[in-house]
Amino acid sequence: MRALLLVMLVVSLPSQADLEYRLAPRQVAPDTYVFEGSTENFSRANGGNIVNTGFIVTEAGVVVIDTGPSLRYGRAMRQAIGLVTDKPVVQVLLTHHHPDHALGSQAFADVPIAALSATRELLGEEGDALAENLYRLVGDWMRGTQVRLPDQALEPGVRVFGSHSLRLMAFSGHSGADLAILDERTGVLFAGDLLFYQRALTTPHSPGLAVWRKQLEQLQATPWQVLVAGHGPVARDAKPFVQMLDYLGWLDGLLRESAQAGLEMNEVIATPIPPRFAAISLTRYELIRSVSHLYPQYEQAVMARVDR
Amino acid sequence: MGRVPLLLAMLLCAPAFAVDPGPDPVPSVMWEFYRQQWLMDAPYQFDARVRVIAPPFAEDARQVPLQVDARALPGTVQRILVWAELNPLPKIVDFQPGPQVLPWLAVRIRIEQATALRAAVLTDDGIWHVGSTLIDAAGGGCTAPSVVRSEAGWEERLGQVLGARFPREDFSRLRLEVSHPMDNGLVGGVPEFYIEHAELRDAQGQVLATLELFPAVSENPNLSFDLRRAEALRLSLRDNNGNTFDAAID
Numbered sequence: 001m002r003a004l005l006l007v008m009l010v011v012s013l014p015s016q017a018d019l020e021y022r023l024a025p026r027q028v029a030p031d032t033y034v035f036e037g038s039t040e041n042f043s044r045a046n047g048g049n050i051v052n053t054g055f056i057v058t059e060a061g062v063v064v065i066d067t068g069p070s071l072r073y074g075r076a077m078r079q080a081i082g083l084v085t086d087k088p089v090v091q092v093l094l095t096h097h098h099p100d101h102a103l104g105s106q107a108f109a110d111v112p113i114a115a116l117s118a119t120r121e122l123l124g125e126e127g128d129a130l131a132e133n134l135y136r137l138v139g140d141w142m143r144g145t146q147v148r149l150p151d152q153a154l155e156p157g158v159r160v161f162g163s164h165s166l167r168l169m170a171f172s173g174h175s176g177a178d179l180a181i182l183d184e185r186t187g188v189l190f191a192g193d194l195l196f197y198q199r200a201l202t203t204p205h206s207p208g209l210a211v212w213r214k215q216l217e218q219l220q221a222t223p224w225q226v227l228v229a230g231h232g233p234v235a236r237d238a239k240p241f242v243q244m245l246d247y248l249g250w251l252d253g254l255l256r257e258s259a260q261a262g263l264e265m266n267e268v269i270a271t272p273i274p275p276r277f278a279a280i281s282l283t284r285y286e287l288i289r290s291v292s293h294l295y296p297q298y299e300q301a302v303m304a305r306v307d308r
Numbered sequence: 309m310g311r312v313p314l315l316l317a318m319l320l321c322a323p324a325f326a327v328d329p330g331p332d333p334v335p336s337v338m339w340e341f342y343r344q345q346w347l348m349d350a351p352y353q354f355d356a357r358v359r360v361i362a363p364p365f366a367e368d369a370r371q372v373p374l375q376v377d378a379r380a381l382p383g384t385v386q387r388i389l390v391w392a393e394l395n396p397l398p399k400i401v402d403f404q405p406g407p408q409v410l411p412w413l414a415v416r417i418r419i420e421q422a423t424a425l426r427a428a429v430l431t432d433d434g435i436w437h438v439g440s441t442l443i444d445a446a447g448g449g450c451t452a453p454s455v456v457r458s459e460a461g462w463e464e465r466l467g468q469v470l471g472a473r474f475p476r477e478d479f480s481r482l483r484l485e486v487s488h489p490m491d492n493g494l495v496g497g498v499p500e501f502y503i504e505h506a507e508l509r510d511a512q513g514q515v516l517a518t519l520e521l522f523p524a525v526s527e528n529p530n531l532s533f534d535l536r537r538a539e540a541l542r543l544s545l546r547d548n549n550g551n552t553f554d555a556a557i558d
């Protein structure tokens with residue numbers, strides 16, 4: 001019996017070990033670390049580690065920015081943070097309500113979790129459905145993961161942790177409620193999903209591309225030195241902003257011109273992606289999604305009442 | 309068996325033997341069932357010239373864009389029957405384009421799960437040409453709560469029609485969006501309430517095309533047609549409660 005149990009344990013070990021995120025923090029500025037995810041889509045191979053999260057080690061303790069896609073990811077973050085510093089985690093800040101950014105929060109149940117109040121509302125309304133969808137996409141990595149709502153509401157302004165003054169900025173362009181965090185000490189800008197780099201932007205809750213563009217321009221004008229996009233590589237120059245504004249402009253123009261020409265959705269979806277975006281992953285996939293989310297507004301703008 | 313009955317039998321069966329259906333490009337367990345129900349014993353063939361175009365996956369299973377293009381078929385198209393094979397209510401539209409309307413149609417539909425989508429196109433030689441595609445979906449599009457019914461004032465907007473025409477080199481595109489919940493009877497005890505009939509006429513009242521709609525068509529139906537001429541048009545709609553709605557496009 002014991003031998004059999006042992007055999008079973010040994011046999012089941014590899015599959016358990018496979019489900020490890022192996023998070024490695026990368027220092028991007030003094031006291032500041034990023035867990036950089038891949039630019040792939042969600043899959044059972046990556047467990048949803050397609051997102052950038054981070055933390056700042058301050059004199060007053062560790063501030064965590066976003067908690068990742070699952071309980072397992074949140075725990076892996078905490079473990080990795082513990083290898084960098086003995087200081088306790090004292091604050092979690094969520095940039096927005098999307099599941100890849102906010103579903104690891106259970107691992108920080110003993111820490112105050114703060115977000116914009118609209119983020120809390122959106123997570124309350126849609127969190128379960130978003131979590132369910134993620135279970136479907138990545139499977140067992142999600143085991144035990146449940147939505148944990150933020151317990152603090154953030155107002156725009158400055159919050160100080162030790163020597164780090166964090167400027168909190170409230171926007172809406174990507175998800176309806178998007179927090180951007182600029183560390184005034186180091187110049188690191190955690191842009192959340194207002195900024196995508198080398199990975200196509202996603203639009204399921206965007207109030208509109210024009211709004212998003214305007215807000216990106218405001219964000220670009222802040223005194224940042226290091227850019228941490230929600231998805232894609234960390235940068236020290238304006239390339240992510242340039243790419244993102246270019247892409248947003250292309251998408252907005254494509255949808256407007258297609259509606260003006262009377263194209264139906266499948267014709268828009270089949271549009272060639274400009275070669276200058278070849279390095280960006282998942283462009284076709286996200287175009288299919290964005291047409292579904294956004295094209296109806298553009299269609300209605302070119303039609304008029306004809307009923308009698 | 310005498311000679312006459314044999315001859316009769318041969319005649320009756322002739323069309324069915326005359327056409328080899330070929331292989332089903334998207335094998336599906338429900339194909340035979342719906343073929344027997346709707347095409348009955350008429351001859352048919354799987355035909356790549358009938359293009360059924362949908363995204364590879366449904367981002368919103370309540371509003372899936374579907375295009376059917378039978379312009380590559382020789383002969384005259386009489387009827388285009390479209391369905392989603394694994395939907396609880398599979399039928400989408402039954403379209404009869406007249407000579408002034410191209411055998412082409414775009415519509416948005418509900419799907420309940422990953423499914424084969426079919427368009428059977430009847431040409432004047434009595435043969436059904438069947439186009440197919442597959443779409444993946446997380447599902448639930450047929451049983452999701454109505455978006456229209458959650459919006460204040462939807463009853464006042466019932467039957468409102470948005471429309472526009474768009475010139476093409478050798479035809480004219482008409483796009484329409486009709487305010488209607490298109491209730492399919494599967495959601496929250498709300499009985500079936502949907503637009504079931506649409507007609508396009510010219511200024512003289514001549515019918516250019518008819519379209520039967522079924523509750524697999526999404527709420528606020530979004531329809532596109534291609535017409536040979538950019539003439540003035542009348543659109544009339546009727547729902548299953550007997551409401552009628554009219555529109556005019558100049």
Ligand SMILES: [Zn+2]
Pocket residue numbers: 096098174175193230
């Ligand atoms: Zn997001």
